[in-house]
Amino acid sequence: MNNLWDLYLQQFKTTFASMVQYRASLVIWMISHVLEPLVYLIVWSTVSLTGGGSVGDYTTRQFAGYFLVLMLVNHVTYTWIMYEFEYRVREGMFSVALLKPVHPIHSDIADNISSKLITLPMMIVVAVGLGFMFHPVIAPPVWALASAIPALVLAFMVRFLLEWTLAQSAFWTTRVGAINQIYFVLVLFLSGQIAPLTLFPKFVQIIAGVLPFRWMIGFPVELLLGRLSPEQAWAGIGAQLVWLLVGYALFRIVWRAGVRIYSAVGA
Amino acid sequence: MNYLRLLFVFFRVNVLGEMAYRANFFIQLFQSMVELVTALLGLAVVFSYTNTLGGWNPNEVLALVGVYFLVGGLIGLVVQPAMGKLIESVRDGTLDFTLAKPEDAQLLVSIQRVEIWKLIDIVLGFGVLTTALVRLGEHVGGWEALSFTVMLLAGVVIIYSFWLILAALSFWFVRVENILEIFQSVYEAGRWPISLYPGWMRFALTFIIPIAFVTTVPAEALTGRLTVETLAGAVVLAGVLFALSRAVWRVGLRQYSGTSA
Numbered sequence: 261m262n263n264l265w266d267l268y269l270q271q272f273k274t275t276f277a278s279m280v281q282y283r284a285s286l287v288i289w290m291i292s293h294v295l296e297p298l299v300y301l302i303v304w305s306t307v308s309l310t311g312g313g314s315v316g317d318y319t320t321r322q323f324a325g326y327f328l329v330l331m332l333v334n335h336v337t338y339t340w341i342m343y344e345f346e347y348r349v350r351e352g353m354f355s356v357a358l359l360k361p362v363h364p365i366h367s368d369i370a371d372n373i374s375s376k377l378i379t380l381p382m383m384i385v386v387a388v389g390l391g392f393m394f395h396p397v398i399a400p401p402v403w404a405l406a407s408a409i410p411a412l413v414l415a416f417m418v419r420f421l422l423e424w425t426l427a428q429s430a431f432w433t434t435r436v437g438a439i440n441q442i443y444f445v446l447v448l449f450l451s452g453q454i455a456p457l458t459l460f461p462k463f464v465q466i467i468a469g470v471l472p473f474r475w476m477i478g479f480p481v482e483l484l485l486g487r488l489s490p491e492q493a494w495a496g497i498g499a500q501l502v503w504l505l506v507g508y509a510l511f512r513i514v515w516r517a518g519v520r521i522y523s524a525v526g527a
Numbered sequence: 528m529n530y531l532r533l534l535f536v537f538f539r540v541n542v543l544g545e546m547a548y549r550a551n552f553f554i555q556l557f558q559s560m561v562e563l564v565t566a567l568l569g570l571a572v573v574f575s576y577t578n579t580l581g582g583w584n585p586n587e588v589l590a591l592v593g594v595y596f597l598v599g600g601l602i603g604l605v606v607q608p609a610m611g612k613l614i615e616s617v618r619d620g621t622l623d624f625t626l627a628k629p630e631d632a633q634l635l636v637s638i639q640r641v642e643i644w645k646l647i648d649i650v651l652g653f654g655v656l657t658t659a660l661v662r663l664g665e666h667v668g669g670w671e672a673l674s675f676t677v678m679l680l681a682g683v684v685i686i687y688s689f690w691l692i693l694a695a696l697s698f699w700f701v702r703v704e705n706i707l708e709i710f711q712s713v714y715e716a717g718r719w720p721i722s723l724y725p726g727w728m729r730f731a732l733t734f735i736i737p738i739a740f741v742t743t744v745p746a747e748a749l750t751g752r753l754t755v756e757t758l759a760g761a762v763v764l765a766g767v768l769f770a771l772s773r774a775v776w777r778v779g780l781r782q783y784s785g786t787s788a
Binding site: 303306316442455 | 728
């Protein structure tokens, strides 16, 4: 346990050092993380203004709130592991990771968290700045704010486990680009990134409820906006726990099979 | 004429090289189709709640999506790969080989790499554009077609010059490949009419990263909402930027020290 703590601490230091070196790539990530929700914010605001001030159950200013909170929730839960993994496997760098006495997922978790310790404050500043421009309405009750914390932690864990598992497809094929793209499209539509899920037809909402994507992004956003009842919040956290278990099981199974199939150059 | 011949030769070399990886064709086809379907579904969701977006009707926005794919394909086909290669070769010194050749170096670096599978995006974009035009029906006349062609060409010249200027920054700063990625994520904003965005974003997308000129402006030309001022402005800007990029390239080249110098 103590060893693991040391590992995380060391990884924090390494990530900090490398992020100070590569400031430009930080800015790039931030631009794409800000721009996408911002574009949809503007599109939906325009639709709402032409439709007399609201679309479905969202007013213009509630759309602003939705997409600004989404911007932050998406940033908190996102991972870049799918790009990283492919590179590691292709370049044979995984051999080094496999020699280490701890599971490689630990250093990835530490790397992810430590980089967000730096980028999240910047994202909050950007979101607040945009808030002055778009006048969002965000009115969560206190209980919703409190339960948003475990919901966010669970959302992060579910997304991390699923994307880490999916990233392992690089063990089997070198063409992970197409797989990743399908995944991103599913996330775009079924997690609430393109529009709040309540604006979709009923059957899409049902599909989104069964699949994990909503529980990684859309659910904490709606919770933070105060749009859910306590029952819905409990049910959502339950769904997150179920997906956490499923994700963990998948991760274990795929990892065992993947490591067996991995062969580095020279092996 | 000689330039065209060179262009053809380079294109042929790239095609021959890529023929060894034919499966890439299907991968790119698949990815482009997914991207297109995503864009269309996005439009479907938005237009299920409204029939006009900032004054644009669904078919006009569809035409814009067509232009977006068409131009995105063009940029991905020649501009982006060539500029990526240029930045790389300034850093590792292989630009020496290009400079030693008895042709204009700017021309050579601009056509040396072609991502031929991006032709798929151009074809898809053209298909979407045609569909949108058929559905728009009688609104597209000779003037629209002509101004569209002119605006498309002006837009491509603007984007090319813009990229060359950015890529030439590598003569001074060496590590600028990140700029390529910024462009990619900002380009997505061009899928919607620029007029939707608030003033500061419109300004940035017109003058800082001139995406408006390759997506919205040609689409405006097609849908008959282009003013003569915008048309003249775009043509002048294309000329000015092209001259400027040539100047920056020349000054930059003097900074280049090569591998052995």
